[in-house]
Structure formats: C-alpha cells, structure tokens
Amino acid sequence: DTAVSQTPKYLVTQMGNDKSIKCEQNLGHDTMYWYKQDSKKFLKIMFSYNNKELIINETVPNRFSPKSPDKAHLNLHINSLELGDSAVYFCASSQLSAGGSNEKLFFGSGTQLSVL
Amino acid sequence: AQSVTQPDIHITVSEGASLELRCNYSYGATPYLFWYVQSPGQGLQLLLKYFSGDTLVQGIKGFEAEFKRSQSSFNLRKPSVHWSDAAEYFCAVNNQGGKLIFGQGTELSVKP
Numbered sequence: 001d002t003a004v005s006q007t008p009k010y011l012v013t014q015m016g017n018d019k020s021i022k023c024e025q026n027l028g029h030d031t032m033y034w035y036k037q038d039s040k041k042f043l044k045i046m047f048s049y050n051n052k053e054l055i056i057n058e059t060v061p062n063r064f065s066p067k068s069p070d071k072a073h074l075n076l077h078i079n080s081l082e083l084g085d086s087a088v089y090f091c092a093s094s095q096l097s098a099g100g101s102n103e104k105l106f107f108g109s110g111t112q113l114s115v116l
Numbered sequence: 117a118q119s120v121t122q123p124d125i126h127i128t129v130s131e132g133a134s135l136e137l138r139c140n141y142s143y144g145a146t147p148y149l150f151w152y153v154q155s156p157g158q159g160l161q162l163l164l165k166y167f168s169g170d171t172l173v174q175g176i177k178g179f180e181a182e183f184k185r186s187q188s189s190f191n192l193r194k195p196s197v198h199w200s201d202a203a204e205y206f207c208a209v210n211n212q213g214g215k216l217i218f219g220q221g222t223e224l225s226v227k228p
Contacts, residue, residue, distance in 0.1 A: 004159070041204055043160075043218040056215055090159055105152075105216060107159030 003027050006091045006108035013081055014116055021076045021111045023091030031055075031096050032074035033105070034066060037088040049074050050096065081115045088112050118143045120209050122219035129197050130227045137192040137222050139181075139207030148210035149190040151181055154221075155203045163205075166190060177201070202226045 006023040013019050025032060033056075034046040048056035049068040063079045078085060091108040119142045129135050141147055148167050152160040164175025171183040181192045190207060207219040 041154075041221045041223075043206065043221075045215050045217075048215065092159075104162050104165065105160070107161070109157070109159045 002108075004091055004093055004106050004108040006089075006111055008111060009109065010112050010114075012114045012116065015081055015083060017081050018077070018079045019081060019113070020078070021089055021091075021113075023074050023076070023108060025072055025091075025093040025106070027093055027095075027106060029093040029095045029106070030071055031094050032068065032071070033092040033094075034074065034076050035090040035092060035107075037090060037110070039087070043090070047074075047076075078113075081113075083115050086113055086115045118147075118209055118217050120207050120217055120219035122205075122207055122222050124222045125220065126223045126225070128225040128227060131199050132196050135192075135194045135197045135201070135224070137205050137207075137224070139190045139192065139219060140188050141190065141207070141209045142188065143209055147190075149181075149183060150208040150210070150216065151175065151179070151190075151192045152206045152208060152218075153177075153203050154206065160206065163192070197224075197226055199226045199228065 004025045031050045033048045035043050036046050037043045046060050047066045051071050052068045065077045068074045088110045090110050092105045094105045121140045123138050150165045151163040153163050154160045163179050164173050166173050166183045174180050179194050183190050204221045204223050206221050208216045
C-alpha cells in the first residue's frame with residue numbers, strides 16, 4: 001500500500017479553471033502538508049494541517065484553499081488557475097514530536113499541474 | 117530567518133568515485149537537519165537526519181553526513197557512487213515549528 005497517495009499524477013487545464021488535488025495518507029500521522037516545487041526544483045511549503053486544523057499558511061494566494069475532512073486527508077483546491085500555478089505539488093505527512101519537530105516527512109509522488 | 121544553501125546546482129561524478137554534496141544553513145538555535153533524495157518523477161525520500169548527539173550520521177543507501185556547527189554545514193557523503201544514485205538531493209532544516217525549509221537542490225549525474 002502506498003503510504004501517501006495523491007491524485008491525479010498529471011493535471012493539464014486551461015487558465016481560469018478550478019481544479020482539485022487529493023491526498024490521503026495511511027500512516028496514522030496527525031500532520032499533513034502541501035509543498036510546491038517550481039520549474040527550478042525549489043520546494044516551498046504552502047500549508048500544514050495538524051489534526052484537521054491549519055497550523056502553517058505561507059504567503060499563498062487565497063485562490064488556493066486546503067481542506068482537511070479528517071486527519072488522513074488533505075485536499076488542495078485551486079480557483080481561477082493562472083499560468084504561474086504550473087508546478088509540481090507534493091503532499092506529505094509526518095508525526096510531530098512533542099517538541100514540534102518533524103521526525104520524518106513522507107512524500108507523495110507529486111501532481112504535475114500544467115496550466116495552458 | 118532560517119535558510120539553507122546548496123552551493124552546487126549540478127555535480128557529475130564517475131561511478132565508483134566518492135561524492136560530497138555541500139549544504140550550509142542559517143539558523144539561530146540547534147538545527148534539525150535532513151537530507152532527502154528525489155528520483156525523477158518521484159516524491160522525496162529521507163536519506164538521513166541529524167537532531168543531536170554524534171555529529172556523523174549514517175543513512176540509507178550508504179550515505180552519511182557530518183554536522184559541523186562551526187561551519188554551519190551538513191555535507192552529504194558517499195564513498196563510492198553507483199549509477200542508481202543519480203537524482204536530485206535536497207538539504208533541509210526544521211525550524212521546530214513543524215516547517216521544513218529546503219535548499220535549492222543539487223542534481224547528481226553519474227558517468228559510467
């Protein structure tokens with residue numbers, strides 16, 4: 001079984017459309033993340049949820065809205081897609097220690113979003 | 117602000133040769149440091165991590181890294197590179213708020 005699975009793997013869409021990416025983890029972790037990897041391979045955190053509550057919200061346009069129906073799922077909805085949203089989006093999960101550190105992040109295999 | 121710098125964007129080594137990938141960090145407190153590897157079309161996989169204790173840490177696939185506080189470095193090494201090690205390598209620091217900050221990545225190519 002895949003520990004962190006995200007769908008779809010590829011997403012090609014037109015500017016202005018609304019799309020969602022889904023993520024599920026079966027590791028029993030209480031924290032999930034969305035990272036964006038740009039064309040230069042730079043990885044930057046977008047959001048983090050802990051037990052369905054938003055704990056990290058970086059400077060991301062409000063067209064991006066994460067939703068966590070339960071702690072095993074963290075979906076990413078994007079409204080009014082723009083050319084600059086083209087990137088690879090990675091979902092990840094971890095179990096935070098009592099001190100707040102990440103023992104280890106488990107990553108999904110990524111969703112390559114292409115906005116035309 | 118915390119930051120991670122990987123000075124080398126791309127490195128090419130011959131198969132069987134030794135490897136060292138550089139990583140420098142900027143962080144006020146004791147850092148939690150990580151190395152991740154990303155194979156083409158895949159997510160990231162943890163190679164090793166440093167939290168405390170012995171400054172030389174061993175990871176998977178024969179990799180090791182050494183934490184040097186005086187140099188703010190956490191370089192990744194492997195004595196003998198295999199062709200399957202060709203990938204993108206990321207150094208990261210945890211700001212203890214649950215957020216991993218990644219370096220720009222180093223792409224490793226392996227010559228036969």
